[in-house]
Amino acid sequence: MSDKIICRNIVKKFGNVTAIDHLTVEIEPGSFTTLLGPSGCGKTTLLRIIAGLEDPTNGEISVGDKILYSSEQGINLQPKHRGVGLVFQSYALWPHMTVFENVAYGLKIKKMPKPEIQKKVIEVLRSVELEAFVERYPSELSGGQQQRVSMARMLAMEPQILLMDEPLSNLDAKLRLTMRAELKRIHNQLGITIIYVTHDQSEAMALSTHIVVLRNGKVQQFDTPRNIYRKSANLFVADFMGNPTTNLIEGQVVIDGSGSKRVRIFGEFDMEVPKDRVATLDKGKEVVIAIRPEDIIVQKKKETNAFPSRIFAALDSGPDRFIDLRKDDIHIVARESGDIDLEMNENVYVKFPIQAINLYDKKTQELVS
């Protein structure tokens, strides 16, 4: 049984530095919610605050009806009363204890009878495929195995909420990918709420049901991965998500011959944009067009809606080809199929499909919707 986790108006200051700035977020029970952002955005701090290892300067945290922390009411539950488990980035396994002792530690404290502890530990280790390693010491395990023991140790406590602090960042690339699949499977099997911290946006996209994008202690966007990718709430999110990064081109709103609004880019080309979006904007308004590389169409055929450009470089990448275009000083990257026949210095035409364009107010950096 999981309840909604609500963090309300969390403020965390370290001296003069505000790490978390009036943050409010509601996490759905049973979801896999990732706190995503660059270093220093406050994601790990928020995780530790939820765990009870650090106290916010102000705010409130509740799980359903149960209040974990409230600065107003002077409530501050100890970690052991919060029903959370925390998997550390460094795994934090106790080096002088065997795998069994590590996993059994919390159960011993709960004064569970020995045979039950035995059963539970084996069961949990089996679920992470490590039951053969019960008597080993952490120093005798590989990174991936240590990571799984760290998870097993917390899962044995059967927490309502599992917190994970960049658990995969110490693993090599290949192992990271395999572990992603494992994590998704575990989440599906157990049905608990997972709050996950990472700076890797592709990892966040792959694993999460919801993503909270953070920057300087403030929520930039809270939505499903798909929406965050497709309809980024502001330029920061748009730029942070995706690899290679999205293309951002500045322009102004103009009125064309037929009276409809368009966006003039490069000072000369009037791009057609979604009507409902641009309707709210006045003429002359400075905007930024955002379009993902995979949506751009590069072709040799001239069309009215395509602007001319020259290929700066064409970079092969197996199934894809990255076409690097330069127009004036602006850098545009398009991702095309690997078989396409385009070479350096070719003159081509570039088309932005209307439905793929997102418009952003240049001053406020927000999405125009």
Place this chain on the structure above:
Amino acid sequence: MSMQSEPRRAAQSMPPKRAGTLSGLWQQLARPEISLGIVLFVVLAYLVILPLFTLVRTTFTVTLMDSFRIPGAKVGELTLYHWRRIFRNLAIFLGPLRNSIIIAIGTAFIALLVGSSLAWLIKRTNIPGKGILNILAVTPYVLPSWALALPWLEFFRNSSVNCPAGFLQYYTGIQAPEWLVFGPVPIMFVMGIHYFPFVYLMVAGALENIDSQIEEASELLGASKLQTICTVTLPSVMPAMFAALLLSFSRTIGTYGTPALLGGPANFTVLSVQIRSFMQMNLASQAYILTILLIAISIILLYLNDKVIGVRKNYSLIGGKGFKARLNPLGKFRWLIFAICIMLLAIFVVAPLLLLVWSSFMSSSGSYGISNFTLHYWLGAPNPALAQGEAGVLRNPRVWQSTLNSLKIAFLGGLICAFLGMIIGYVVVRTRGSRFASVLERLSFIPMLIPSIAFGAIYLSLFSQRLGPFPALYGTFALMVLVVIGKQLPFSTRTGVSAMHQVAGELEEAAKICGASFLSIFREIIWPLTRTGFISGLMIVFVTIMRELSLFILLMSPRTEVLTTLTFRYAEISNQQLSNALMSYLVLVVFLVMGLTKRYEKYISSSKPR
């Protein structure tokens, strides 16, 4: 957006408080490192600050003895009497000061010369027999600092200075001049020999860290071997040499044993000896004024050391792991130089100890022949004609009692000190970076600034009276243990901090999340991981205290006699053979203790499953 409803389940029974500094402070106290830290502050204030303060205050106070000398003065009131007296008779104070400085300079230079040369020979040349040279180079430091004063006297004393014939006179008839028997020259030599290992270790360490490629670069550019040494090698080692110089200077300025034994008969008095004289004449306040002087000098020296070395800390080019230091070939003189070194070391390190043992088997001073051989001073029953009626070392109840006292004080002091060091280490590491942590650390390092004899004086001044609920501790076992804890605190703090560094904070946090209380975290997580650090801290204190004299000399009383003070007192009253026997015994005990602790440490570290 759902709003939070009335809290139906506030699982913690904390009364509702307004958010703000008060509840914040309360939460801070709940953290174990904060509440422990506060307790530590109190303990350290009691162990470090209060004694110092009392020392200074006593110099401004009228004591019981003074009330007889100062007309109309009442015991306990403030006065400048003592200070005025010292300034009126500056000779009392300038003389010893000058003498202390003289021997400190002399000792430091001898130690520097011998230590650096040895370091260079062993680390930078292809001299043979490095293993044995290394051992011999370190040995003198292991012995009590005044251990070699006894064999020196044994060797050089002669009838021209009103002493029974020493070894030299006995076998060659040569009567060494007085300045060679007593006074600054012997003091500097004996202390120089004791402290050169110290310099050797520091300079050797620096030499090891020099990347020989900088020397090779110099030679490739055309410099001769000598030029390279002067312009490249020497400057790189300078900081270490300078630090060693300063440190040995600050150590020697407060040493008691050797200057007392070798300076007294020549009326060569140093500060530390004068301090004790004043104490014995019941002029405590005067003694304390001299102590303050000693402390001030020490602080200045250590401050200088910090300033000078701190700036140049980046001088040592630390080579990466695995680079080989290039050795300078000594050519055909290799074995000759080795032989000279061994001979010198044997003469100044090994031979004295042998002489010591030999003379303890001589029934009367002045004769070293086999005919004089006796086991009396080791195994004999009390005989009023010999050794002032004392039984032989191994049969003497006082010897056994003081051995026991030494062991108990060293062990108990070491245990408590190491434990304190661990706690301080925990608080400092967990509050790392805060002002709290740095103040705590600095407090625990203050005893380092105070020479041992001064430290003893400080504790005497504080604890010889009642202190609130605590009775006067003068002459008690507790006082000896306390002074050990106070003086060795800097070392055990260092060990404690580095041990705690090994235990990452996350290991504790993971246990917290699993629901463990602080006590069970300490018992099951922290202790097993810092156990070896604790034990090595304990062992260091134990071994150091077993041979310590200056710390205890002012505090000792018949009940709390330790082996070192017992030996010294016999030497002081010229009970030669007995003191020589005792010193040999003491050296043996120290070696035994060191050997055993090394064994034990090896055993402990090999049985860990890390």
